[in-house]
Amino acid sequence: MQYPQWIWHNGTIKPWAEATTHVMSHALHYGSSVFEGIRSYDTPAGPVIFRLGDHARRLFASARIYEMAIPNTVDDINAACREVLRRNALTKAYLRPVAWRGLGGFGLSADTPVDVAVAAWQMGAYLGDGVLEQGIDACVSSWQRFAPNTIPAGAKAGGNYLSGQLVAREARRLGFGEGIALASTGLLSEGAGENLFLVFDGALHTTPVSAALLNGITRNTLMTLARDAGITVVERDLPREYLYLCDEVFMCGTAAEITPIRSVDGRQVGAGKAGPVTRRMQELFFGLFDGRTPDKYGWLDPVDA
Ligand code: PMP
The missing domain is CATH 3.20.10.10 (D-amino Acid Aminotransferase, subunit A, domain 2)
Structure with a gap:
């Protein structure tokens, strides 16, 4: 996988290598993350993100099931998706918004802060060429x-x-x-x-x-x-x-x-x-x-x- 240069992490665009999280993050131990997979395509009218709003809404629906309070709005996530594509000059790409329980407190029911990131990279056919x-x-x-x-x-x-x-x-x-x-x-x-x-x-x-x-x-x-x-x-x-x-x-x-x-x-x-x-x-x-x-x-x- 060819990593792009920029990633959106907790509200700011930063270099890919700097988007790190703590080893004691809740999600790493307990699987407490929610995420989306979205594609963008090149069209005759310019690059588009396919059903962006529906994906962002499903991200928040997944979070609601697990009582995770994502500290952003659907509009923030939509804007972050557009921004990572533009900043990395990507057109036909795969986008990965992810929100996870981070560091803070211990135990299964801990109300840790929720971290959020949006990555995007060039991706062809998922199950192989052709x-x-x-x-x-x-x-x-x-x-x-x-x-x-x-x-x-x-x-x-x-x-x-x-x-x-x-x-x-x-x-x-x-x-x-x-x-x-x-x-x-x-x-x-x-x-x-x-x-x-x-x-x-x-x-x-x-x-x-x-x-x-x-x-x-x-x-x-x-x-x-x-x-x-x-x-x-x-x-x-x-x-x-x-x-x-x-x-x-x-x-x-x-x-x-x-x-x-x-x-x-x-x-x-x-x-x-x-x-x-x-x-x-x-x-x-x-x-x-x-x-x-x-x-x-x-x-x-x-x-x-
Ligand atoms: N089932 C599972 C388990 C999945 O992970 C996905 C997508 N990644 C799908 C179905 C297809 O969902 P969607 O069309 O929204 O990508």
Whole structure:
């Protein structure tokens, strides 16, 4: 990873190397951070941040679940995102706002101060070069997602990603591009860091928020774009074996964008390559950034606003 020069940390822009935190920070010991992943894109009208306001609001929603008082406003975070892009002269980048319980007090319920940072760096396809076209081979993980009323899947919190690391690392170790987790019910949940869509007879089927998943902003984007394009979208419980029976399957997320899955557990899915509905969703999604898909919902936030 090529580190950029500047980072936003507790209200000021500083050199990357100076954005440090204390080893006794609460978050380092207890996973008490909340964060976002956001992408910016180059468009004919200049660089934009995709659904910035929605991501910033989810950051505050995650913090609310954990009773963390972020000492900034949504507008501060939005402005910090724009500033790190401008200062680092980044256009097509990944942004990482993060808020964490810092130093002060000891113990699980300590009301420590909350530190905040926003980093941004140039990033290509998350799951590897060429995967958006070629797709990946995925596996169902031996690790399940957390059960309801244990760790809230609806918060994008640091601690949740211990689960994601087990799923992702197991998949890579076994030679797969990504892992798919089941919920504690045994039904499909989501990928290690991506939501999941299956295609049956031209319709999109995606797992419900009750299946221990993060309510993804890309997932919401695709459901909206698909419905607008006349494609049926069904949010429903999906058993594991439907991965082997569907016509197409893909993962989506800010980092993964729309990554086709060509096989699951060594079984070919459909034609073993990105299918027509997956390609249509890629066209609609990436069309937002080259002007082919109108920005009907005001999802593109100009960096130079
Ligand atoms: N699920 C998990 C566990 C994730 O970490 C992410 C995103 N990073 C997603 C789903 C997709 O969410 P979004 O589309 O909002 O990036």
